[in-house]
Amino acid sequence: MSLQEIDAAISSGLPEEQLQDLRDYFGRSRPTRADLRSALFSTITRKYAHQRYLFPAPAGLSESLHPLMAWWAVLYALSMLARYQPAQWAGHINVDDSQHAVPIEKLLERAMGHLPVLIADTIDEVATWT
Structure with a gap:
């Protein structure tokens, strides 16, 4: 989401419930534009390795994939290859023959x-x- 899209979302107005949550969060009666941008950015990103990243949401889910789940999926797939297809796994990790x-x-x-x-x-x- 670009900064222009964030500004448009802020300008179009947030529901009163979300505004109240932001007021409570920032401890101000009227959050600044920077506060709103920061809050919106935090809702669409995930903290990972001390930075914020965008992660995809799997089909059918409204929230993005947690980084731990992404790592789990990759390592699980590799472990299944190593366990059930050992010859293919050996071929994939052979430094002399495999890219x-x-x-x-x-x-x-x-x-x-x-x-x-x-x-x-x-x-x-x-x-x-x-």
Whole structure:
């Protein structure tokens, strides 16, 4: 969503219930345009690796895919390939013969670095739910 689209959404007016939530959140009777932009941006993005990212919403769901679920899906698919198709898996990770070996290795290295932090962040996120 572009800044112009965010401005248009703000200008068209938010429902009174959402405005009251924003007033409560920001502790002001009238949130500023920057407050509204920040709040709207926070609703359409997810925090991941100390930044905000847009994640797709799977078909039929209104919310975007959580980063932990995205990692789970990728690693689950790779684990199924390794377990049930070991010959194909061995071919894919053979650095001498496969163009997929290095990207798979980099993906798994990144997973080892990202997942412990992501799991801790997700636990903190869930712990703050009311």
